[in-house]
Amino acid sequence: MSLITCKNLSFEYDGIPAVKNINFSVSDGDYLCVVGENGTGKSTLIKGLLRLKKPFQGEIILDNQLSADAIGYLPQQTIIQKDFPASVYEVVLSGCLNSLGLKPFFTRKEKNIAKNNMEKLGIKQIKNTCYRDLSGGQQQRVLLARALCATKKIIVLDEPVSGLDPIVTQELYELIHHINLVHKITIVMVSHDIKAAIKYASHILHLHNKQLFFGTTKDYLQSDIGQKFAGELNV
Amino acid sequence: MFDLLKEIFSYPFMLRAFLVGTPVALCASLLGVSLVLKRYAMIGDGLSHVGFGALAVAAALNASPMIVSIPIVIIAAFFLLRLSENSKIKGDSAISLISTGSLAIGVMVISLSTGMNTDVNNYLFGSILSMTQSDVILSLVLSTVVIILFILSYNRIFAVTFDENFAKATGTNTEGFNMIIAFLTALVIVVGMRLMGALLITSLIVFPALTSMRLAKRFLTVTLNSALVSIICLWLGLIFSYVYSTPAGASIVVCNIIAFAIYSIIQKIRETMIREK
Numbered sequence: 247m248s249l250i251t252c253k254n255l256s257f258e259y260d261g262i263p264a265v266k267n268i269n270f271s272v273s274d275g276d277y278l279c280v281v282g283e284n285g286t287g288k289s290t291l292i293k294g295l296l297r298l299k300k301p302f303q304g305e306i307i308l309d310n311q312l313s314a315d316a317i318g319y320l321p322q323q324t325i326i327q328k329d330f331p332a333s334v335y336e337v338v339l340s341g342c343l344n345s346l347g348l349k350p351f352f353t354r355k356e357k358n359i360a361k362n363n364m365e366k367l368g369i370k371q372i373k374n375t376c377y378r379d380l381s382g383g384q385q386q387r388v389l390l391a392r393a394l395c396a397t398k399k400i401i402v403l404d405e406p407v408s409g410l411d412p413i414v415t416q417e418l419y420e421l422i423h424h425i426n427l428v429h430k431i432t433i434v435m436v437s438h439d440i441k442a443a444i445k446y447a448s449h450i451l452h453l454h455n456k457q458l459f460f461g462t463t464k465d466y467l468q469s470d471i472g473q474k475f476a477g478e479l480n481v
Numbered sequence: 482m483f484d485l486l487k488e489i490f491s492y493p494f495m496l497r498a499f500l501v502g503t504p505v506a507l508c509a510s511l512l513g514v515s516l517v518l519k520r521y522a523m524i525g526d527g528l529s530h531v532g533f534g535a536l537a538v539a540a541a542l543n544a545s546p547m548i549v550s551i552p553i554v555i556i557a558a559f560f561l562l563r564l565s566e567n568s569k570i571k572g573d574s575a576i577s578l579i580s581t582g583s584l585a586i587g588v589m590v591i592s593l594s595t596g597m598n599t600d601v602n603n604y605l606f607g608s609i610l611s612m613t614q615s616d617v618i619l620s621l622v623l624s625t626v627v628i629i630l631f632i633l634s635y636n637r638i639f640a641v642t643f644d645e646n647f648a649k650a651t652g653t654n655t656e657g658f659n660m661i662i663a664f665l666t667a668l669v670i671v672v673g674m675r676l677m678g679a680l681l682i683t684s685l686i687v688f689p690a691l692t693s694m695r696l697a698k699r700f701l702t703v704t705l706n707s708a709l710v711s712i713i714c715l716w717l718g719l720i721f722s723y724v725y726s727t728p729a730g731a732s733i734v735v736c737n738i739i740a741f742a743i744y745s746i747i748q749k750i751r752e753t754m755i756r757e758k
Contacts, residue, residue, distance in 0.1 A: 296646075296649075296650035297650070313652075315651050316651075317650065317651070319646070321646045321647055326520065326643075326644075330643060331694050331698055331699065332639070332643060332700040333698065333699040333700070336699060336700050337643060343637065343648065343651065343652075343653055344651040344652040350632075350633045350634070351636065352636065374699075376698035376699070379698070393647075396647075396651040
């Protein structure tokens with residue numbers, strides 16, 4: 247069963263094509279890594295999946311059980327967030343907003359969801375700490391917990407490990423892997439870390455302004471493009 | 482102290498200044514937290530200048546200042562919001578163009594109609610004597626609207642302020658809430674401008690938020706704390722202005738500067754204490 251199917255998808259920025267002819271699908275439980283160098287259309291594609299940007303051509307088909315606002319999202323950090331005065335709990339709880347409908351305030355149900363997700367990601371003990379006082383790795387955990395609040399099915403992550411040191415990066419990868427395996431959350435991750443992608447992902451989508459490869463990680467390693475990129479890393 | 486307050490409130494114009502000022506200070510500080518964090522503080526500044534131009538035109542046409550300026554400032558608010566979101570036009574310079582432009586138009590209109598007189602001074606720096614009974618009612622009504630809308634959209638305003646992309650991706654109507662913020666800001670500025678003056682009204686938006694961010698660590702405490710700081714500074718400023726016959730707007734801003742300094746010092750002390758531990 248595929249949650250997201252993209253057909254002949256193209257995106258443009260001010261009339262200049264950013265990425266074109268993308269065809270892939272994400273099934274329930276997949277761990278898809280979108281790889282490629284910087285500026286090759288990865289983030290654009292993610293924006294398209296989240297309906298932040300309209301496709302120029304082609305279509306994105308979502309499964310019936312997946313409404314557009316039920317996709318959890320872990321965006322790249324913005325400057326605004328660096329010195330933002332908000333507690334961990336406030337940030338995580340804000341992820342529940344899409345299940346609120348027209349109600350103005352959070353109820354016990356949303357508060358419990360937030361608490362559960364903080365527990366899952368091991369940030370319950372820092373729930374009253376200010377977001378700006380956290381380390382980079384902790385901040386990513388908080389944003390991941392918030393993304394989990396927004397979805398039961400799928401999380402889209404945009405370069406989640408950028409700016410983190412190697413040990414914290416490793417921890418975060420393990421955590422995402424755990425969420426995928428244990429909590430059965432489908433993962434779509436943008437990354438330029440091909441080594442980690444091969445280690446954890448079940449599927450790979452390789453972009454370079456067009457689609458170079460889509461398939462399982464195993465097939466990727468057999469393919470010419472996979473050999474070329476992964477081979478250099480001696481994986 | 483009690484005698485002084487009794488004396489102050491025996492003057493109807495002072496009572497009116499408190500009645501108009503308190504809800505305005507409250508609303509401005511609530512919105513200020515979001516505006517400052519979203520880096521939109523300049524929009525407030527631009528709007529107040531547009532408000533000055535609108536007041537001048539209203540005076541020249543002999544129309545009610547509020548009825549003319551409210552729609553103009555609201556339209557300007559939506560326009561400025563668009564400018565800041567559109568990266569193709571440099572937002573800050575566009576705001577400068579609009580604010581200096583409306584200031585110049587206002588001055589031209591005044592000098593061609595009534596001539597440059599104390600009115601200009603009152604518009605620019607505010608006056609507690611300019612408040613009428615209908616201003617008090619309008620201010621209370623508008624402030625109630627702002628407070629109710631703010632409380633009802635509090636959770637959405639937090640989400641849109643903290644992370645607009647996430648909010649949008651998970652189905653919050655971010656444009657809608659940005660518009661609500663801009664709309665409420667326009668109302669606050671129009672109501673507060675005559676007390677504080679076009680040049681100083683932005684201080685009510687910026688100062689309390691920045692002051693409470695020195696110490697508060699949660700969004701809710703920042704919001705509540707800035708409301709408190711804002712109201713206290715307004716009261717102290719008005720009392721000071723009465724006792725020493727200084728302009729009300731400037732006195733209130735000076736109180737805000739002092740509050741900011743006190744909070745900053747406490748923050749510094751707290752940081753050194755944490756480091757020494």
